[in-house]
Amino acid sequence: MAISIVDGSTAPAPQRGSDPRRASVLLIEDEPELAEEVRLELEAAGHSVRVAYDVDEGLRAARSGWASILVVDRMLGSADGLSIVETLREEGDSTPVLVISALSSVDERISGLKAGGDNYLVKPFDVRELSARVEALMRRRGETRATRLQVGALEMDLVDRKVRCGGLPVELLPREFKLLEYFMRRPGQIVTRAMLLEDVWNFKFMAQTNVVDVQIGNLRRRLDPTGQRKYIVNVRAVGFKLDADG
Template sequence: MSSFEDGPRQANRWTDAHAGSPVLVVEDERELAEEIRLELQASGHQVQLSETVDDGLRAARSGAAVLVIDRMLHGEDGLSIIETLRGEGNATPALVISALSSVDERINGLKAGGDDYLVKPFDIRELTARVEALLRRGGDARQTRLQVGALEMDLVERTVQRDGKLIDLLPREFALLEYFMRRPDRIVTRAMLLEDVWNFKFMAQTNVVDVQVGNLRRKLDPSGGRRFIVNIRAVGFKLNADT
């Protein structure tokens, strides 16, 4: 059964038609689903609720700006929704939520096509922040391929090629490069990367951005040059469009 049938829970329709970006929440724990709905609506989003894999897949195909999908739905794995959508060329950003907290499970969620993974229990405000980070990726979220110069990214197959040759990237490196490729020739600050790629909501004293950018550079250009990602002194980084 999709959504809720009692009180304000309207089946298979957006619960706040005048609000902003539509978010589909596929969660069979009704109390949690309702809490998520109320928080997202308070932030100005339209929200649709579904409880099963089948209903969630149908709702996702009908259109949403972001998906929030629980791993376990009445004994079925919610990742099957994302895998099916990606196989159909649908690249709608998806946040996976789950009580499965191991590194392997999080990697499975990302490999299935998920864009982010949030472990239960979580602060509902963090979920909203992550949803909004996915929304900030821009209007090209449904693209299945990105190309900037010699770099080509397949968002369905989760592959990257440089000059036609495959590059093996870890999930975080893939997300980092995707962020750059959606903003070619635009300056990207460390604060932007911490917030949108790492989901940090405060200025942490960390060199994680520089370390990961360095790792990504070495994979994009093993020669040691900086053909693709360049430093912008005292500001951040930029992906060159003419490479």
């Protein structure tokens, strides 16, 4: 099946990476209803989306260089979507890839990452989490490793490992420092618990643990012992985000 330019636009395709705040997403998914749901969510977030429905068309579209992010389903009919990722990596294409799949075992996740996937999301999923992961990949792709970060009243020096909040020094444990850095590199972005477990705790599988909530609670108290300002806020049923205004 041919690639579907789902926004109906006849304008020339944007160049990869032309706007670091917006992704050009190629979704390779053979379930039309899911593809439409994902498309609508990503477009609502300001991204451009194209859809391909099988391996051949997906690979052809990926090779065009239009996409800044690929979202690839593992099972495309009788074919494995990882073949697309493996081929692109062999050809030297480093476009970030989010693999989506109903295959949820640790071995399958490892296979997806070893094939060249940058992230792995298990079906069924909330499309808001998929959107958050796409944005995380986009930020990671264009991220400069600044040694000083500032978000509102929060300041972080990554060389001296110092944090200040409202001009006052804040003492953080190593994990708390890493957690705050993760949020400060993504101000205002929704971050899910699964993203934090994978990127901050280096878990490569879904663990039944409340460690994220416990550590965020500790970090909140470190930043403001009075509890009057909550810099890291809950996003109901999705995760958290750093609110620069507190």
